[in-house]
Amino acid sequence: MGKKGVLLVNLGSPDSTEVKDVRRYLDEFLMDERVIDIPYWKRFLLIKGIILNVRPKKSAEAYKKIWWKEGSPLVVISERFTKKIRDKIDLPVALGMRYGSMSMEKAFRELQEQNVTDVYLVPLYPHYAMSSFETVVEKAKELLEDSFKEMQMDVMAPFYDKPDYIKVMAQHLSKELEGFDYDHILFSYHGIPERHIYKGDPTGSHCKLNGTCCEIKSEAHKTCYRHQCFETTKGVVKELGLKEGTYRNSFQSRLLKDPWLRPYTDHELEAMPEQGIKKLAVITPAFVSDCLETLEEIAMEGKSEFLSFGGEDFKHISCLNDDDAWVEVMVDWIEKWKS
Structure with a gap:
């Protein structure tokens, strides 16, 4: 050793x-x-x-x-x-x-x-x-x-579905939402081209991007970004007991003109005020550290877009960053590897 x-x-x-x-x-x-x-x-x-x-x-x-x-x-x-x-x-x-x-x-x-x-x-x-x-x-x-x-x-x-990660994510979201009277939570994940999903499918046939393949158990889920994002949302929703209809998923940061994972975050931000969603919280679970895609694209540009289409209040939920509870989770994982 x-x-x-x-x-x-x-x-x-x-x-x-x-x-x-x-x-x-x-x-x-x-x-x-x-x-x-x-x-x-x-x-x-x-x-x-x-x-x-x-x-x-x-x-x-x-x-x-x-x-x-x-x-x-x-x-x-x-x-x-x-x-x-x-x-x-x-x-x-x-x-x-x-x-x-x-x-x-x-x-x-x-x-x-x-x-x-x-x-x-x-x-x-x-x-x-x-x-x-x-x-x-x-x-x-x-x-x-x-x-x-x-x-x-x-x-x-x-670690998208590890129970201790989901728990610390849920606790962080709950703490960040204290005092904010929201009516909807948007889980905005970093986007990737649709072709990456197909390329990452080891079965060569499971991934369809049809709304159901992510729910059918498959070996493909080990390398399916879309499925894993949805599982993170499900875990946090279950941990916090969020009601159906009070949250949704989307994907941000498109590049070039190829089809990327949908729904697109910017389209959702434009549409939600017309749907009666006026007070929005946005969390970006694909990132563990705040960066350009969270601080500028969401907290600045996303907020401006939402408000300009009729939204009334907007809150960007920070990433886990160096939160002490997140540090403890990572330390525990490392200690388990060490032993």
């Missing part, structure tokens, strides 16, 4: 809100074949020839809206979370990002310098998707093969 250590991995962030830094970050992120899964030459032309000439400036402005004095919210929150984990367990713990200068390679190197040979990889994504969980795991395998051959690795599975 070698020395054990933990590697926490989150998405990543530009180094600053400068256009050049945002462009560099987007280049790495969007050129990932598991994010935009089209042939390399098409991806190269699309990203290098079109998107990187337009999007970095717009994204830089969005980052400026949410940037903290200490830096990127996602990075700062992840660092705070990591510190709390380190303070509670007797193991080396490193933090890496899938994209950006806080690379996974640097994090592996940090563990290597502490003589770690048995690594517990913890992708900080509750749900399985090829563009999030899978790309982290595959990048880690690549790094081990190329640069850290003395290390072996265990991977924490997606």
